[in-house]
Amino acid sequence: MKLDVSNLRYLSSDEWRLLSTVEHLSKHGEIHDTPKIAKASRIKSTSWIEDYLPKLCQLKLLNYSHDPRGYKLSYGGLDYLALHAHEKSNLVYGVGNVIGKGKESDIIAVSDKEGKQMVLKLHRLGRISFRDVKQKRNYVRRGQYAQSWMHLSCLAAQKEFIFMEKLREVGFPVPIPHARNRHSVLMEMIDGYPLRQLVELAEPAELYAELMELIMRLAQHGLIHGDFNEFNIMIVEQKIVSDKGKGKEDQEEIKLVPIVIDFPQMVSMLHSDAQYYFERDVECIRKYFNKRYGFTSDDPGPFFKDAKNSMGRDGARLLDVEAFASGFSRKEARELEEYIKRIETDANGADSMQESDGDEGTELEENEGLEEEKRHDIRAGISSAETEQQPVQQ
Secondary structure (H helix, E strand, O other): OOOOOOOHHHOOHHHHHHHHHHHHHHHHOOOEOHHHHHHHHOOOOHHHHHHHHHHHHHOOOEEEEEOOEEEEEOHHHHHHHHHHHHHHOOOOOEEEEEEEEEOOEEEEEEEOOOOOEEEEEEEOOOOOOEOOHHHHHHHOHHHOHHHHHHHHHHHHHHHHHHHHHHHHHOOOOOOOEEEEEOOEEEEEOOOOEEHHHOOOOOOHHHHHHHHHHHHHHHHHOOEEOOOOOOOOEEEEEEEEEEOOOOOOOOEEEEEEEEEEOOOOOOEEOOOOOHHHHHHHHHHHHHHHHHHHHOOOOOOOOOOHHHHHHOOOHHHOOOHHHHHHHOOOOHHHHHHHHHHHHHHHHHHHHOOOEOOOOOOOOHHHHOOOOOOHHHHOEOOOOOHHHOOOOEEOOO
16 A cells, blocks of 8 residues: 555544554454453544544455454554654654555655754565465464554564664674664664665675675674575765875775665574575675676585584674564564465465455555565665655644
């Protein structure tokens, strides 16, 4: 679905309370009738509630079910609750255009009151589904299909935010994470472009070596990216001025600096499938450089054995352990990994996609015709995002 913030500023306090109430109730069941919502919200006037709930449905913040009868939270409602929280924290004031659309996330340009540009990533797990989706509901938490996508989306945002914080602390080139709320991550806007947009490369060996070094550095800290490819590597052009000495003109050079994005699929080096994910990351970069730039390295590595032996070397912090200790449990990690594996299996075995039933039919409609590149274009931010932004408050 498209994020429309035009009504965000006009919701009353009671409407926000109802929206939050339905979100809270969704943890114990997907669909709830009006009396139950009224009782849980503690709003005195039930007649108002009977007006508010249809209005929230009209704004696509809630969905109404006829069998059984009741209301459930939509992704639009989750978007509004997350944006409302960021606005109340004085982090987001203006909302601009969608500057990137991934398989299961939207990247939106936002700004604070001072006009500082940032990126808001909204995770939308469950956007892509396949013909046999009904047969695969048994793995979804509590059997609640649509609502579980939201639960998993919140887990993806939580995981991404925690790992970005940990990676920044030890000097990895990743966007600065500012805040997280529900399924959203607010982060620094990177003035760059995805590697896939870099058509020519004068010295591919240099960038190739730097990317392989990043893979090994991650392993040294106990981590594997899990989706290390041309879509999840941003390139920033950095000007370097070299001093040629007295009487000579300084020479200006452009250095390409890689910034890594998209971390929900990141796994530990101690994961049971660690070797598979590590070798897949390496092979992905190797194949891309060969196909795009005609470059093949003489070095056949890096190898998983060397990567595993490097864990914790030179006092490197094991970030996988730290991340699990800071709020993202191994149980939650398994839930998310189970979903990612399922999607990978579907992507390899299915010949077509269709919209999922239940919540948010439009979640898939708008993306079914996208090309593969566009579906994977998960950008942390580009300079063209400097567009007019709509304030969330008057």
